[in-house]
Structure formats: structure tokens, C-alpha cells
Amino acid sequence: MKTREHVAKLIFMFCALTAVAALFVIIFFIFSRGMPAIFEVGIGGFLSGRVWRPLQGEFGIFTFIFTSLVTTIVAFIVGSRIGLWCAIYLAMFCPRKIYRPLKTMVELLGGIPSVLYGFFGVVVIVPFIRNAFGGPGNSMLAAMIILSIMILPTIINLSEAAIRAVPSFYYEGALALGATKTEAVFDVVVPAAKSGVNASYILGVGRAIGETMAVIMVIGNSPHMPESVLSPARTMTAAIALEMSYATGLHQNMLFAIGVVLFTIVIVLNLILTIRRH
Amino acid sequence: MNKFQLKDVNLWYNDFHALKDINMDIKAKEITAFIGPSGCGKSTLIKSLNRMNDLIDGCKITGDFLLDGENIYGNLDINALRKRVGMVFQKPNPFPMSVFDNVAYAPRVHGIKSKFKLNEIVEKSLRDAAIWDELKDRLKKSAISLSGGQQQRLCIARALAAEPDVLLMDEPTSALDPISTAKIEELVIKLKKKYTIVIVTHNMQQAVRISDTTGFFLLGELIEYNNTEQLFSMPTDKRCEDYITGRFG
Ligand SMILES: Nc1ncnc2c1ncn2[C@@H]1O[C@H](COP(=O)(O)OP(=O)(O)OP(=O)(O)O)[C@@H](O)[C@H]1O
Numbered sequence: 001m002k003t004r005e006h007v008a009k010l011i012f013m014f015c016a017l018t019a020v021a022a023l024f025v026i027i028f029f030i031f032s033r034g035m036p037a038i039f040e041v042g043i044g045g046f047l048s049g050r051v052w053r054p055l056q057g058e059f060g061i062f063t064f065i066f067t068s069l070v071t072t073i074v075a076f077i078v079g080s081r082i083g084l085w086c087a088i089y090l091a092m093f094c095p096r097k098i099y100r101p102l103k104t105m106v107e108l109l110g111g112i113p114s115v116l117y118g119f120f121g122v123v124v125i126v127p128f129i130r131n132a133f134g135g136p137g138n139s140m141l142a143a144m145i146i147l148s149i150m151i152l153p154t155i156i157n158l159s160e161a162a163i164r165a166v167p168s169f170y171y172e173g174a175l176a177l178g179a180t181k182t183e184a185v186f187d188v189v190v191p192a193a194k195s196g197v198n199a200s201y202i203l204g205v206g207r208a209i210g211e212t213m214a215v216i217m218v219i220g221n222s223p224h225m226p227e228s229v230l231s232p233a234r235t236m237t238a239a240i241a242l243e244m245s246y247a248t249g250l251h252q253n254m255l256f257a258i259g260v261v262l263f264t265i266v267i268v269l270n271l272i273l274t275i276r277r278h
Numbered sequence: 279m280n281k282f283q284l285k286d287v288n289l290w291y292n293d294f295h296a297l298k299d300i301n302m303d304i305k306a307k308e309i310t311a312f313i314g315p316s317g318c319g320k321s322t323l324i325k326s327l328n329r330m331n332d333l334i335d336g337c338k339i340t341g342d343f344l345l346d347g348e349n350i351y352g353n354l355d356i357n358a359l360r361k362r363v364g365m366v367f368q369k370p371n372p373f374p375m376s377v378f379d380n381v382a383y384a385p386r387v388h389g390i391k392s393k394f395k396l397n398e399i400v401e402k403s404l405r406d407a408a409i410w411d412e413l414k415d416r417l418k419k420s421a422i423s424l425s426g427g428q429q430q431r432l433c434i435a436r437a438l439a440a441e442p443d444v445l446l447m448d449e450p451t452s453a454l455d456p457i458s459t460a461k462i463e464e465l466v467i468k469l470k471k472k473y474t475i476v477i478v479t480h481n482m483q484q485a486v487r488i489s490d491t492t493g494f495f496l497l498g499e500l501i502e503y504n505n506t507e508q509l510f511s512m513p514t515d516k517r518c519e520d521y522i523t524g525r526f527g
């Protein structure tokens with residue numbers, strides 16, 4: 001009996017260590033290839049340079065950072081509003097009969113592989129933008145729309161859980177003072193769920209900034225600074241994925257360097273999340 | 279003067295008959311206590327006085343509930359009713375916001391915007407709830423950081439800020455220590471000058487100390503309803519006598 005306990009404990013510990021080890025191995029390889037490359041070309045020029053011409057040895061990624069941040073922020077603003085309202089509806093207003101089907105669909109939305117979101121973008125969103133606003137259609141706007149939709153399930157599911165976790169005595173307390181249902185929900189219940197809702201926002205942002213495949217399929221991937229939201233552009237994730245298959249030498253190391261920047265942004269987001277939780 | 283008149287009240291939770299043929303008058307500006315063993319329907323009855331039972335699926339109510347002669351399950355607007363009939367819960371439930379915003383919540387919901395007027399109402403309500411001196415320097419602090427007893431008195435202040443006529447209290451001291459309990463009892467006695475108070479309690483001494491009239495409930499029925507002194511000194515029903523002398527669960 002004793003030995004069995006012991007073996008089981010060792011197996012669990014081994015599994016846990018594997019996950020931690022994977023994290024450190026990934027960090028190690030990204031940074032060990034990326035950091036020397038950043039210092040080789042100079043960190044200032046790397047972060048603020050607007051020209052990406054790897055074959056000529058020009059490695060400025062400001063355009064990619066800019067595109068990633070702008071698409072993510074816009075997708076976040078749109079997706080977080082819609083997602084929060086959707087979560088409020090599901091948790092507080094939805095009739096029981098339609099709750100199950102709605103919830104199932106939201107969960108399904110979260111399970112769709114990103115390449116299929118990309119298809120949807122190519123077939124529906126890109127032609128729509130081309131017809132409605134002109135230009136190539138493949139654009140930052142297309143990526144913003146796709147990403148707003150892609151972050152919905154994360155925001156809806158986590159925010160709904162946060163709203164449901166608010167003790168019912170807050171809601172009842174507000175009603176007992178003569179508040180209407182809408183007032184009770186918006187004045188008391190949703191603010192009480194704030195920390196969980198914020199967590200859902202941060203995870204949503206993480207999902208948007210890290211999304212690669214769907215973005216590549218709709219954003220047009222031009223390495224130049226976009227002139228408007230209708231211009232094609234390239235995010236950091238797209239920049240890495242597009243060139244990794246053929247890049248060699250310094251060029252390949254520079255892609256790792258972009259990974260360093262991306263990783264740093266995601267880590268900062270997660271730190272904010274952890275700090276807010278405590 | 280009767281504040282409430284209940285006539286042939288019956289209430290079901292789905293098939294479960296929780297209140298049976300209740301007839302009672304609740305006098306204005308008095309303290310009425312509901313006592314009885316767990317599960318006898320005290321909370322159910324007190325919650326039907328401000329229609330909090332409306333939140334429960336499958337709850338069906340028949341009979342008349344007259345508030346100042348007007349049927350509360352009739353045309354009366356439910357939010358206006360709840361403004362008139364305030365409620366204090368068993369577990370203190372201040373909102374996770376500042377002391378000030380808690381007390382100002384009801385006036386704001388009912389349309390008062392003027393900062394000056396709100397300040398006035400908040401101060402008056404906190405004074406009436408005998409907690410102004412303790413909290414006047416902490417109005418901006420989160421209400422969650424107060425002690426349990428302070429939270430409960432804050433909740434009373436919050437209810438008073440709606441300017442109700444009636445205050446319903448469902449075991450308001452059962453989660454509190456003896457000192458906080460004494461403070462709340464003292465406060466409740468003071469409040470009856472202005473308000474009609476209905477209180478549910480498991481503590482028989484409490485009922486004797488503070489209430490004017492007591493109702494004893496058993497299995498959804500109102501068994502005995504009388505002047506508190508009389509009910510406790512000379513109960514007419516055997517089951518009531520057993521309960522108040524402690525020979526009953
Ligand atoms: N939402 C509900 N659905 C179904 N039955 C309920 C519901 N609420 C209460 N009941 C039942 O109605 C009866 C009366 O409950 P109530 O809460 O009014 O009792 P109580 O006298 O307040 O008891 P306690 O002293 O324990 O608070 C109980 O048998 C209880 O199980």
C-alpha cells in the first residue's frame with residue numbers, strides 16, 4: 001500500500017514537472033535564439049524600424065507590433081462589449097427554454113478551429129469589405145472583425161460564470177429596495193462580478209493577439225505600414241508563421257526575436273491577470 | 279390601525295402547501311414577531327409581504343394581502359411596493375461598494391440625483407440606524423470591510439433610506455454576536471416610533487424583549503396570534519405552550 005501511494009505520487013509529480021519543463025524549454029529556445037539576434041541588429045532599430053526586408057538585412061518590426069496592437073485593441077473593444085452583454089443575458093435574462101441551445105452554440109463557437117474562422121473570413125467578410133468599402137478586402141478591418149468574433153466564446157463563458165458566481169443576496173437586496181431587474185443587474189450584480197469579467201477580458205486579449213491562422217487568411221499580409229483599416233497589413237504572429245518555413249540564419253533568428261516581443265506582451269497580460277486576482 | 283390585513287392566505291411551492299389559511303392583521307407602528315420551529319413558513323410569509331416570493335418559480339399565492347387597504351398582489355407597482363416595504367435579510371448583505379453608495383442606492387434608484395439631497399438622506403438614514411458616529415469618517419470606504427454587526431446596521435440604514443413605512447426583518451441578528459444583537463434590538467425598538475416592523479426570530483427572549491404582538495406558526499399554520507406578553511405567559515394552544523417552554527423541536 002505504502003509503495004503504491006509513493007509510486008502514484010511520483011507519477012503525478014512527473015506529469016506536473018513535464019508541463020513546467022515544457023514552459024521553460026519554450027522560453028529558453030525563444031530567448032536564446034531571439035535575444036542575441038535583437039542585440040545584433042540593435043534593439044532600437046528592431047522595435048522602431050518600419051522596414052522589414054530580411055534579404056537586405058533590414059529588420060524593423062514596428063509595423064507588425066502596431067498592426068497586432070491595433071487589431072487586438074479594436075477587436076477587444078467590440079468583442080468585450082458584445083461578449084459581456086451576451087453573458088449578462090445568458091446569466092440573468094435568458095428564458096430557461098432557450099438557455100441550453102444558446103449556451104451550446106456559444107460553446108461550439110469556441111470549439112471551431114481557427115482555420116475555419118479563416119474560411120468564414122475569406123468567403124464572407126473579405127468580399128463584404130471589398131464590395132462595401134472598396135480596396136482589396138484583405139485588410140486590418142477583416143482581421144478585426146474575425147478576431148472580435150473569435151474572442152466572444154472566451155469572454156462570454158468566463159463572464160457568465162463570474163456573473164453566476166455573484167451571491168444571489170446582492171441581487172435580492174437590490175430588488176428589495178425597489179430596484180427593477182435591469183437596475184439590480186447593472187448596478188449591483190455586474191459590478192460585483194468585475195474581477196471575473198476582467199479576467200475574461202485579459203484572456204480574450206491574449207487569444208486575439210496570439211491568433212495566427214485566421215489572421216493570415218484575411219489580413220493580406222503586406223509588410224508595409226497600413227494607411228487605413230482597409231489596407232492589408234501583417235501582425236507579429238503572421239510575420240513569424242509566414243516566413244518560418246524558409247528563413248535561415250539571422251533571418252530565422254529575427255523571427256525568434258519577434259517571438260520574444262510577442263511572448264513579453266502575453267506575459268505582461270498574464271501578470272496583470274494574476275495581480276488583479278489577488 | 280392595521281398596516282397589513284391578510285385574509286385566507288395560502289401559498290404553494292409547486293405541490294408543497296407552505297402557508298395554510300393565514301388570517302392576520304399587522305398593526306401599524308408596532309413590532310410583530312413571527313416565531314415557530316424551522317420550516318414552519320415564517321420566512322415564506324414575511325417574503326410574501328414585499329413580494330420577494332415572486333422570484334421563486336412554482337410559487338403560487340391565493341388570498342388577500344392588504345397594505346393600507348390596498349391589495350399588494352393587485353395593481354400596485356411592485357417596485358413602489360418594495361420601496362414602501364423595506365427588508366433586512368438574515369445575513370448582512372451590503373453591496374460591494376462604498377458605505378455612502380450603499381445607503382444612497384435606493385434614493386438614486388427612485389430618482390434622486392441632487393448631491394445635496396443624497397448627502398442629507400444618507401446622513402439621516404445612518405443616524406436613524408444609530409451608526410452615523412461609527413461611520414461618518416468612513417463613508418467612502420468599502421462596506422464589505424465593516425464588521426458583521428456594522429454591516430447589518432448599515433443594511434438597516436440602506437432600507438431606511440428608501441423611506442419605507444414597513445420594515446421586514448428575517449432573523450436579522452442570528453448571524454451576529456450578543457453585543458451587536460443588543461444594539462440592533464435597541465435600534466428596532468427605537469424605530470417602531472416611525473415604522474411598522476415585522477421580525478422573524480428563533481430567539482424567544484428576543485421576541486419577548488422587543489415585540490408587541492407575536493404569531494406562533496407550525497407547519498404552515500398560524501396557531502396562535504396574540505399580544506406578546508399574553509402569548510408567552512398564558513399560551514392558549516398546547517403546541518404553542520410546548521414550543522415556548524422548550525419542549526418542542
Ligand atoms: N423555494 C422553495 N421551494 C420549495 N419549497 C420551499 C422553498 N422555500 C421554502 N420552502 C419550504 O417551505 C417551508 C417553509 O419554509 P420557510 O423558509 O418559510 O421556513 P422558516 O419558518 O423560515 O424556517 P427557518 O426557521 O428554518 O428559517 C419549508 O418546508 C421549506 O422546505
Ligand SMILES: [Mg+2]
Nearest residue numbers: 320321322448
Ligand atoms: Mg427562515
